[in-house]
Amino acid sequence: MKSLIFKCTVCGNYTLESKCPKCGSSTISTIPPRFSPQDKYGKYRMKMLYGKE
């Protein structure tokens, strides 16, 4: 699943728009807590680094 979620920097509203539909402020892209690319790639790197004989 590939969906970007944006969060309003002003009211904290989550949206898929680049601008907050509520207050019209600019939003920043955020990653849901369940998605943890850092951990995912971390594991992958660990495997690559230490999975070799």
Ligand SMILES: [Zn+2]
């Ligand atoms: Zn807002």
